[in-house]
Amino acid sequence: MTNTTPALPADLLDRALRDRGVDRFAGVPCSYFAALIPLLQQDGRYVACANEGAAFATACGFSLAGAPGAVLLQNSGLGNLVNPLTSLSAPYDIGVLMFVSHRGDPDGPSDEPQHRLMGAATVPLLDALRVPNWQLSPDPDELGTTLDAALHAVRSGRTAALVVPRGVMAKPAPAEQLPETSQRPGTEDVVAALGALLRDELVVSTTGFTSRWLFAGADRPGNFYMQGSMGHALSLGLGLALSRTDRRVFVLDGDGACLMHMGALGTVGAQHPGNLVHVVLDNQQYESTGGQPTAGARTRFEDVARASGYRWGGRVTSLSDLKPVLEHVGSQPGPALLVIETTAGAGAAPPRATASLEPDAIRARFMTEAAG
Numbered sequence: 099m100t101n102t103t104p105a106l107p108a109d110l111l112d113r114a115l116r117d118r119g120v121d122r123f124a125g126v127p128c129s130y131f132a133a134l135i136p137l138l139q140q141d142g143r144y145v146a147c148a149n150e151g152a153a154f155a156t157a158c159g160f161s162l163a164g165a166p167g168a169v170l171l172q173n174s175g176l177g178n179l180v181n182p183l184t185s186l187s188a189p190y191d192i193g194v195l196m197f198v199s200h201r202g203d204p205d206g207p208s209d210e211p212q213h214r215l216m217g218a219a220t221v222p223l224l225d226a227l228r229v230p231n232w233q234l235s236p237d238p239d240e241l242g243t244t245l246d247a248a249l250h251a252v253r254s255g256r257t258a259a260l261v262v263p264r265g266v267m268a269k270p271a272p273a274e275q276l277p278e279t280s281q282r283p284g285t286e287d288v289v290a291a292l293g294a295l296l297r298d299e300l301v302v303s304t305t306g307f308t309s310r311w312l313f314a315g316a317d318r319p320g321n322f323y324m325q326g327s328m329g330h331a332l333s334l335g336l337g338l339a340l341s342r343t344d345r346r347v348f349v350l351d352g353d354g355a356c357l358m359h360m361g362a363l364g365t366v367g368a369q370h371p372g373n374l375v376h377v378v379l380d381n382q383q384y385e386s387t388g389g390q391p392t393a394g395a396r397t398r399f400e401d402v403a404r405a406s407g408y409r410w411g412g413r414v415t416s417l418s419d420l421k422p423v424l425e426h427v428g429s430q431p432g433p434a435l436l437v438i439e440t441t442a443g444a445g446a447a448p449p450r451a452t453a454s455l456e457p458d459a460i461r462a463r464f465m466t467e468a469a470g
Contacts, residue, residue: 194258197260234262234263281415304328331349372432414439
């Protein structure tokens with residue numbers, strides 16, 4: 099039988115939580131929460147964190163202050179918070195309320211390849227971690243009962259999870275399209291320019307729209323498109339660069355992804371690979387999950403890179419500067435980090451690489467190219 103229950107409005111969920119004393123949230127965005135996060139941001143009740151472990155620890159801080167803290171996350175980030183869940187929340191009896199989107203739900207619609215394994219493992223993993231969990235229903239009549247049960251566990255010192263399937267949360271209203279006034283180039287234009295310039299290098303592109311645009315405009319075997327594993331493009335590129343010192347390796351990163359595991363910059367600085375160039379496309383938002391702002395508006399990635407041991411760090415704000423700066427970077431030993439200020443792309447992003455190529459095919463052809 100088809101479920102005809104309308105999706106749960108974000109403001110209804112927010113009111114129900116506030117009525118029960120839950121007023122502060124931390125998290126990393128998922129498109130399933132695209133309507134809820136902006137609502138919480140309006141009056142400063144949401145902390146945008148670099149990764150899910152940091153978000154969970156922040157929520158523990160809220161709970162320590164006396165009122166239950168809550169976390170919003172995609173299930174792909176569960177692994178990032180296992181450490182503070184098991185070694186902070188559990189031994190100290192600090193309860194946190196988690197909202198976990200269920201990407202790759204085996205009982206739901208088909209999803210992207212990178213979500214399949216975690217989709218099947220989400221509820222068993224929560225069970226193994228002794229986290230009581232409930233599936234959030236779109237039915238408002240069930241909402242209060244579910245929240246009361248979860249918060250009873252939280253107030254007794256246990257972390258509890260509400261698993262959110264696709265379609266349960268209402269989508270946000272379409273945003274008004276305002277004329278673009280920024281002088282920054284669009285991310286898709288920057289990726290197209292990079293694709294045209296990087297024809298012989300090994301390229302690792304981060305998850306999200308960056309890999310989509312690169313695949314659509316400049317596909318070649320020497321591009322490794324990461325879907326998922328957010329924040330780990332730089333570390334993957336480091337392993338390549340250290341193993342293939344005869345090849346120049348470019349990592350096309352995003353500001354949100356770079357923030358997620360920023361400690362990798364210190365590892366790169368310590369290893370000092372002369373053939374690694376790290377490009378950060380900085381539009382100050384998580385574009386593929388709904389345009390939520392990152393925590394990096396004041397972060398100067400190039401300064402952090404230089405302080406971490408990179409040989410060079412710089413920034414460009416226009417396409418006209420890109421080619422000469424890349425030529426300069428390419429003529430010098432690395433590691434180097436280039437920040438390119440961008441705006442969000444115009445219109446819909448193209449399909450993911452895995453709409454045309456299976457992940458193992460992307461890996462196989464890249465390995466053949468890297469061995470050449």
